[in-house]
Amino acid sequence: MVEQKDLKVLVTVSPDELKAFITLYNTGDNSTIKKEDIMLALESQRVVFGIKEDIINYLVESPMYNESFCVAEGIAPKNGKNGSVTYHFNTSVNKTPTLMEDGRINYRELNLIQSVKKGQILCSLVPPVVGVEGKNVKGRVISAINGKPAVLPRGKNVALSEDGKSLIATTAGEVEYLDATKVSVYTNHEVPADVDNSTGNVSFVGSVIIKGNVLSGFSVEAGGNVEVFGVVEGATIKAGGNIILRRGMQGMGKGKLIAGGDIVARYIEYSSVDANNNIQAEAIMHSNVKCGNKLELTGNKGLFVGGSCKVGKIVVAKVIGSHMATITDVEVGADPSVRERYKNAKEELISMESDIKKADQAITILRKMxxxxxxxxxxxxxxxxxxxxxxxxSSKIEEVKQEAAILDEKLQQEGNGKVRALNCIYPGVKVSIGTCMMYVKEPLQYCTLYRDGADVRVGPIDK
Structure with a gap:
């Protein structure tokens, strides 16, 4: 505190020393205050930084007494910000079903599985922000707290990027986020119970294991294998690899199985089945089957009855057809996918030739004009x-013609399939081997059907 005759200048500093205040007192002889008096009072309290000279000048010109005025203000330090992790996938999966435009609730598309590809960036670091130091009114530097760097939540099947600032998936699979401490990628996705309204449709880049049933109307799609421990109803299952049904499938006329590898099941009924390689089951009934290599029906029943099958090389079954003469079509000797491509090529040729004819007609008319x-x-x-x-x-037609010729040649070469009955083939069965055909009119037992020139012959079972 500084006294000058009857004038008193009181200087106070805030506890954090970021502000300084003065209060002027007048004892009554009307002495004027000078700027030097205030500056001297501030200096006596070691206030040297952030002085607001405009306020001091105003108080000198128009002194106001018994009131506190802030005449100096320091700079507060700015603490840094801790680094963080940015996630490039949804860390909070919402299990609430979506409302469709027509007002219905979509319980099937819940999107509970987040699939990632190999090499995909899962999360990355946001660097910390460095603090900015401050200064108090007494000129002392006030240190700031720097932000701390974050740590990447590295789990299984993930790796650091070259710069160490990101996590990358080392395999395709399902990404899992556990309490912000671990990000992992799993190649298998397991459904602990049924595929129903609680799970919605399942779509995953890896393999899928389902411990329960797959209910009617739902779909399971996997880049790897699909294994189902329960029963598959009128659902759709697509797998880039194999499909394994521990029990079987009751398709109800709308079930579909599509596999890039093999299909193995105890039984399949009223379904559409397509496997690039082999199909193995105890019984397939009233279904449409496509199989690139071998269809094998063994076990207790070993039965194929009703519907049709198109098999690349061989059909092996205990019983084909039934004593009720159920219509059953068996076609072997050509890869179904090759036959399908050949059919599509022929249809494409017809369509393109029609389009060329129309273009020619238009060109003729317009040339005359x-x-x-x-x-x-x-x-x-x-x-x-x-x-x-x-x-x-014209160019495209030549390409398709070449493709059709190659496919046709392949179909001719592959017309050497076999149908082997370990027990009986009943009347009502139509057997096609390549371009040859035979209707079974009486029971055939313990035999192999094969192609001989333009005919289908019945030979011994080990033929």
Missing amino acids: ESAGALTPDKQEILTKSVRTKVYL
């Missing part, structure tokens, strides 16, 4: 497009 000098700009554009279409289709 051009010769007569009656071709408008719009018609000229149509002519140009028609010529381009013809050139493109």
